[in-house]
Amino acid sequence: MELPKELKYTADHEWVKLDGGRVWVGITDYAQDALGDIVFVGLPKVGDTCSAGSSIAEVESTKSVSDIYAPVSGEVVSVNEALLENPEILNSDPYDGGWICEISVTDLSAVDALLDSDAYQALIA
Numbered sequence: 744m745e746l747p748k749e750l751k752y753t754a755d756h757e758w759v760k761l762d763g764g765r766v767w768v769g770i771t772d773y774a775q776d777a778l779g780d781i782v783f784v785g786l787p788k789v790g791d792t793c794s795a796g797s798s799i800a801e802v803e804s805t806k807s808v809s810d811i812y813a814p815v816s817g818e819v820v821s822v823n824e825a826l827l828e829n830p831e832i833l834n835s836d837p838y839d840g841g842w843i844c845e846i847s848v849t850d851l852s853a854v855d856a857l858l859d860s861d862a863y864q865a866l867i868a
Contacts, residue, residue: 744772
């Protein structure tokens with residue numbers, strides 16, 4: 744199972760990539776594997792504000808429907824519209840092409856509080 748060291752993770756199986764004052768958010772390889780074949784992604788809207796822990800998106804697979812939670816508080820500044828036509832990208836490329844949204848972070852210290860790859864690995868082991 745792929746687990747990039749440079750990313751941060753949540754206990755809800757989202758990954759976070761920090762770049763300046765923004766983060767990109769997606770679901771982990773572990774999450775996409777547990778969900779099975781993903782058939783639909785409900786994206787947030789650009790301009791939406793989110794609070795850490797609140798639902799920002801929805802992923803539907805052949806097995807279930809799951810909420811995707813904001814790992815940090817901020818404003819959604821872009822979404823991955825490619826997922827609307829090709830939700831299966833989350834299965835085939837969860838860490839690059841499968842990003843869900845980009846959030847302008849209100850408090851960067853919140854990113855530091857997320858799990859590193861070793862802590863996330865221990866969580867899913």
